[in-house]
Amino acid sequence: MQDLDAHAITDAVIAQMAATPDPRMREIMDAAVRHLHAFAREVNLTPDEWLKGIAFLTAVGQACSPIRQEFILLSDVLGLSRLVNVMHDATGREAAGTETSLLGPFFREQAPRLALGETIAAHSDGPEIVIFGQVTDAAGAPIPNAVIDVWQTDAEGLYDLQSHDPSVMDMRGQFACDGEGRFHLRTLKPLGYSIPMDGPVGTMVRQQNRHGFRPAHIHILVTAPGYRDLVTALYFADDAHVDSDTVFGVSASLVVQEKADLPGAPIPDIPSIRYDFAMSRETDGSGGRVGSDPSRLVPAG
């Protein structure tokens, strides 16, 4: 009979998990228990506080639905999504490759396939901008026929999943680059927006006196055979929250600003952004994307 004090309990749990057949599961759970217990010891967590934590996590789980993933949102506002992304980059992004950003919860498969120069604004109006550039490898060689997925909010700060019947796609599209990896497309200037504040994560963010806003941005997914999926986003320098993103998605190399009269702009009468994407080669099979269709992360029924 072992008496388990505040340190021995940690060893006892690890011993009871020691027969886990999957070595990676064992490694992850060992570390999870050690860090969870170290956290509780550091703050001397009381029973009442522990019950509040249980109630909070329960509410986060119960706020999840086929079109909402509150646990991803929690991970986002606690910086864990950014951290996982950064570590994933470090294992496979080539030094000259474009930096990645969060996929977020609004990506959808099978966005409309559009021709170069078309607009992704099917049902929305607002100030137009053009994005153009070239997809290359990390050494600068063009990647012919790379595919670019673009999705963003409309000029009022809403994704199609938030503003329309979910069957209607808007403000998203897929473009095949030309034989030199070149692309150009038209869209609307997006607005920044608040994360959903009507759930338990929103309540927490308010209790922390955080503003809850993301700066205006355009999501980008670039794919090409033999290359690691490039999940990134372009952030607008003129957004008041570009330095205080609630979900920590911004990197300096991803900040842009549309300009009139940009050299090489393919549609000269619309303000333009030039951005070239440099892809890293796929080196292993490890590479999922951070974030995903929320409906895949909620148990059926």
Place this chain on the structure above:
Amino acid sequence: MQDLDAHAITDAVIAQMAATPDPRMREIMDAAVRHLHAFAREVNLTPDEWLKGIAFLTAVGQACSPIRQEFILLSDVLGLSRLVNVMHDATGREAAGTETSLLGPFFREQAPRLALGETIAAHSDGPEIVIFGQVTDAAGAPIPNAVIDVWQTDAEGLYDLQSHDPSVMDMRGQFACDGEGRFHLRTLKPLGYSIPMDGPVGTMVRQQNRHGFRPAHIHILVTAPGYRDLVTALYFADDAHVDSDTVFGVSASLVVQEKADLPGAPIPDIPSIRYDFAMSRETDGSGGRVGSDPSRLVPAG
């Protein structure tokens, strides 16, 4: 514009939470983020693994209902409930006070009030045992009229909430001690049982090759004005799992065995257990109990 690598992201999150008005919330969330990030860095958590974790936590939250608290179960099997209990004991239990144990999810308010010597088995049969003893303070002075709540599984290993219409109470009762703090009551010998294995926590426990059993035990809550609620349990030495409780509730001082012909046994023809409970004085208002009615921890509706 700050570029956030795998360490700078942690500081950035803490800086963004720095305006939290409640100093204890700020302290807890700072520590939670530091330990969460340290865990992810230690195991170099990949996006795919992170998504599996999100899906698991979502399933745990969605398994909670007014009669089931899967997050408490997760905390129990990861040893966190035990740890919080032990730390709470360290802040207020007097050295000679009875050790505590987990309240568990099956406590119910307003169990039937019974007279000393009555049985808590209202609708169940099985081998009978008697429990008797005295409630004292930590110095051994009797506490007159202390109240003892007792609840346990029936002889088939089920709580009333699991085997009956939830409106039916069985195998639980409340006893007022006499003027010398003495009590005796009849019950059935409980069976050990498996934690619920049909949810995500059960799946995890199976993946860890753990047996999932708790040793047979009787839950006890002793209350008296001016004393800290004593939440404990008595564990049976002859149970095969007394040294490997899946939720780490057992302490050596709480292990018992019924005996025939025990000196002082109030009902000599039934095997008896003598256990004296020593209460600690209430020293502050901090002391909730670990575990609670699960319906209080699930959002309404």
